[in-house]
Amino acid sequence: MLNKKKLIKIFKTASLCRNFEKITFKKIQEKIIKFPVYLSAGQEFIASSLSQMTSELRVKPMIFAQHRCHSTYLAFGGNMKKLINELQGNISGATFGIGGSASLHSKEINMYGHDGHMGTQGPIGVGACFVSRKPTIVFLGDASAEEDYVLAALGWASTKKLPILFVVEDNNLSILTKKKVRRNWEMSDVAKSFKMGGYQLDxxxxxxxxxxxxxFKKPMLLNINTHRLFWHAGAGQDSYKTFDRYKIIKKKLGILGNKIDQENFIRINKLWKKHSD
Ligand SMILES: Cc1ncc(C[n+]2csc(CCOP(=O)(O)OP(=O)(O)O)c2C)c(N)n1
Ligand SMILES: [Mg+2]
Known part of the structure; x- marks a missing residue:
């Protein structure tokens, strides 16, 4: 069970991710960042909760994320300075200033940069897990999960009983196209049909x-329903009515929630200032 102490830890991580994205949003508007950025605000409790779980299990998984990966990188301990530098195209960035927002890579946290083709992290992550048998997390968007090669990779992961976790960050959108327009099935059912654990949760x-x-005991897929707060790419908001888990948990934590949030905002702002060209 998640007690209050652990919830606060998860919130601290989520707050780091949220404030990073809030400030990055401004930097895009100010044209300090000059290439496409995929903000993960609204979805940060997925990576934040998983990083808490893996650290309690004393497991340092291989991480295969996709384009919306800032929160994954930060939640699992990726260096923030390197991310700031990356977003400005500097050689001191996480991927030497050439990977950008979508392909964050970090040897320190075992995170493999994405190549930009939706869903390729599925078969690549399965392959890496198959040869190494190391605990692995593959993050997929609800649209990326639809790619045929992802489905084939799920089958192999199940057959070989790999210690792999597929996490579908289901924001119900492929850019702007809702799930119901694209398909009449759920990834949790697909996983079950491949004889692995498949679950639907928020x-x-x-x-x-x-x-x-x-x-990591056997292959499993979690389809986690979440909400993307900002545009698919860049700085803007599709709707001001979007459900915001962060706001709710911050309110639940009262004064402490506000304090953590404000402290992160000040700290990250300073860091951005220090590392801006
Ligand atoms: C194979 C392939 N097809 C199309 C695209 C263009 N594209 C980039 S992101 C995206 C939508 C991704 O949606 P999802 O996987 O749900 O992730 P989200 O952006 O919602 O986090 C599309 C269609 C691509 N990058 N790769
Ligand atoms: Mg999506």
Missing amino acids: DNPKNIYRFKEKI
């Missing part, structure tokens, strides 16, 4: 945390 940390003891 991004409330207490619901994600429930899977702590189950992950």
Whole structure:
């Protein structure tokens, strides 16, 4: 069960991710960042909860993310200075200033940069897990999960009983196209049909945390419903009514929630200033 102490830890990580994206949003508007940026605000409790779970399990998984990966990188301990530099195209960036927002790579946290083709992280992650048998997390968008090669990779992961966790960050959108327009099935059912654990849940940390003891024992897929706060790419908002888990949990934590949020904002702002050209 997720107790208050652990919830606060997860919130601290989520707050780091959220404030990073909030400030990055401004930097895009100010044209300090000059290439496409995929903000992950709204979805940060997924990576934040999983990083808490893996650290409690004392597991440092291989991480295969996709384009919307800032929160994944930060939540699992990626260096923020290197991310700031990366977003400005500097050689001191996480991927030497040439990977950009979508392909964050970090040897320190075992995170493999994405190549930009939706869903390729599926078969690549399965292959890496198959040869190494190391605990692995593959993050997929709800649209990327639809790619045929992802489905084939799920089958192989199941057949070989790999210690792999597929996480579908289901924001119900492929750029602007809703899931119901694209398909009439769910990834959790696909996983079950491949004889692996397949679950449908929301991004409330207490619901994600429930899977702590189950992950990496056998292949499993968590389809986690979440909400993208900002545009697919760049700085803008599709709707001001979008559900915001961060706001709810911050409110629940009261004064402490506000304090953590403000401290992160000040700290990250300073860091951005220090590392801006
Ligand atoms: C194979 C391929 N087809 C199309 C694209 C263009 N494209 C980039 S992101 C995207 C939508 C991705 O949606 P999803 O996987 O749900 O991730 P989200 O952006 O919602 O986080 C599309 C169609 C691409 N990058 N690769
Ligand atoms: Mg999506």
